[in-house]
Structures are given as C-alpha cells and as structure tokens.
Amino acid sequence: MVEENILVDPLGLAIIVLLLTSFILIYRVIAGPTLPDRIVGLNTITTKIVVVIALLSVLLKEYYLIDLAIVLLLVNAVGGLIFSKHFEKEGER
C-alpha cells in the first residue's frame, strides 16, 4: 500500500531536513565538554525523532505509530529527569 516515492511529498522533504539536522547535532553529543551538554544534544535529537515518527505515521498511513511517538516523548522526559538527578548528586563526569 506504500506509494512509489514518499520522499517527493513535502512531508518527506521535512523528514529529510529533520534527519540532517539531527545528524549534525551528533557533533554536540560526541564533543560536548561536559555531561549536561551531551544530555542537551540527546534531548534535542529525541524531540526531532518524535516529530519524524509522527510524520512517518501520516505518510505510511499506519496510525498506531503516533502512540509510539507519545511513549517515546514520555520516556525522554523521564530520562532527562533521571540524568539531572544523577549529576546533581555525583557532579559532572
């Protein structure tokens, strides 16, 4: 049921741009001077991936993927809270 070339669609172009920006943001995750910098990069990438999953579910007409996007967003929030508690106790390492 997939159309021939979904990437010609404007939403497909949006997916390509989002993936490119998240690929460039990996630089901040690898070369961040401290641990909070890396966490900031990871959170930014995850929000972009949530948008990509929502766009993909619309493009492929498989609507259960939106639930998956909501769950990924909640896991991202809990992960950010746990990391912040961690380096509040242990110092940045």
Add this chain to the structure above:
Amino acid sequence: MIIEYTLLAIGLSIMIFGMLGVLRFPDVFSRLHASTKCDTGGAMSILIATALLIDTPFMIKVKILILTFFIVMLNPMISHAIARGAHKAGVKPEVEVDMYARDNP
C-alpha cells in the same frame, strides 16, 4: 493550502536555526535556550501543519494535537531540570551576575 506550507517552512527553518544555536552558543544554559525554544516552536508548527494538511479521520488529527500539547508541556520541564542539575553539579556559567550562586553557596 498556502497556510500549511508556510507553517511547514517556518517550522523547518526554526529547527535549523535551533541546531545552529546548539552548536554555537558558549555554555550549557545558552544552549538550553536554543534547544528548548526552537524545538518547541518548530515541532509545534510542523505538527499543526501536518494536522491541517492530511485528510484522515478526525481522531487522528486530535491525537497529533495532543502530541503537540505534550511537547509544549514537557520540554520546558526537562530544560528546567537539566539547568538546575548542571548548576548544582558545578558547571560554571559564563555570566556577569550570578544571584543563584550567591544565594546558595
């Protein structure tokens, strides 16, 4: 039709500028500015454009709007937690006045 494509283009350019801000700003707190605001605004406009653009059952559009609402509510909370944790862990902010370090020695 024009409104949706304008919203999509604005969202994508906001995402690109947010990436530029995360790469170029000098310390954690300024990077959090770029990350939080640009991610929230860009995701909001892209998802609203998507919900207006597609022709699906009504509940799917409402679900996408609920996803937008969650992003708007949760993203500032994570940035707040990371900023507080980073300041308590000893990351020195490059600022001129720092009342938080003065009040909590």
Add this chain to the structure above:
Amino acid sequence: MSRVTFYLRERIEEIKSRYELERQESKKLPKEEKMILTWIIILIFWFIVSGEFYWQNMLVGGIVALIISSFMYENLTDDLRCRGSLVRKILFLSFIQIPQYIFIMIFQVVESNFRVAKHAIFLDIDPGIIRIETDLRSETGTTLLSNSITLTPGTLTIDVSKKLDKTYLYVHWIDVKTLNMKKAGDEIKGDVERWLKKIFW
C-alpha cells in the same frame, strides 16, 4: 520616629500575607468537586488516546478513571481558586480562560523563536542569572508560570525557592537589562502572571 513607622508598615505587610495564606488554606474546593474534575480530565484523555467510541470501551474507561480519581484527586486540582459553582467553572475554564492563555502564548513563542535565531546568527549575548519575585504561592501555579517564562523570549527558569511564604524564581536572562527585582519581574512575567492569578493561588 520615621523608623518606627517603617517597622510598623513592614509588620502589617507580613500579617496581611499570613492572612492571605490562612484564607487560602481554608477555602479549598470540596472533595467531591475535586474528584469530579479529575474524573472528567482523565476520561477526556482516555477517549482521545483510545480513539474508539463503542460502549464497552466507554464503560471500562469510566470505571478505571473513577478508581484512579478516587485516590489521586489531590494532585491535579488542589490549587484551584474556589469561585462559583462547578458547571460555571468548567465552562469558564474551557471556553474563556484556556483560549486566552493560548492566544497570549502563541505570540510569545513566535517572538522567542525569532529572537533565538537572531542570537544564534550574530552571537550578541550578554547573559546573567537574576532573581524575581511572584505573587503565586501554589505548586501548580508556580509550575505553569515557570514553564511560560521558559517559553517567553530570552528567559529560562533555573530554580524555585520558597522563603517565608514568598516565592522567588531564579531566571537565566540572555541579555540583562536591569538588576532591579520589580522592573525585571514586570519585564519577564508580562501578562501571564495576571492571567494565572485568576485561576490558581
């Protein structure tokens, strides 16, 4: 002589704030209204997430939402101001006040995005961490205010501290204009605090 009057005025201010706090404690919503509000919110969320409307689904959702709201009713609606009846409050919330809030926040978010884009291109930043004071005392109101401050242009909330029944927010401001607490508070909070004071304590 003048010092004595100054001291008296300070004492009167303190007693007034204590009186406000006591009145807040005594005028919370009754328990049934809290449970009904929580039940409605959880049920709306269940309908949107499940997305189907046959009767078994609605029955199971209603029962589970009732069980959850019977012991979680304090978390969500503890800080609402008590004013008028329940139906009037629900109508006011859903048709006047929440659209007002969305209308305020949309312009702020758009302006903050363009400001961050400008700062990212030219790198003309001048940051500082300053302290402002709010009139809100409840937990939910403070949370919503700090989220809104994070989304308004140029500011990011770092921490909240409560000392002597006053609430202070520490804000990272990306170009500091003034260090005065009142002026900075007026500049940063804007319309949002006036809106939030109508609903929360």
